[in-house]
Amino acid sequence: MNSKWYGVYAMILGIVSFFTGEIVTFIMLSFILIALININTTLKMNFEKDNDQKEKDE
Numbered sequence: 001m002n003s004k005w006y007g008v009y010a011m012i013l014g015i016v017s018f019f020t021g022e023i024v025t026f027i028m029l030s031f032i033l034i035a036l037i038n039i040n041t042t043l044k045m046n047f048e049k050d051n052d053q054k055e056k057d058e
Contacts, residue, residue: 014026
């Protein structure tokens with residue numbers, strides 16, 4: 001998924017959390033989402049590196 005969609009989802013969740021009064025929950029979930037996106041990006045990069053290395057070895 002494109003990174004601009006993460007911003008759209010974050011804005012929608014931010015608006016909903018503002019009206020429901022769950023600002024602290026939104027902030028904590030935002031930290032978790034950022035961490036998961038970073039982990040996902042790192043794993044994708046490592047996977048692509050491994051595939052490139054295997055193709056060179058063959």
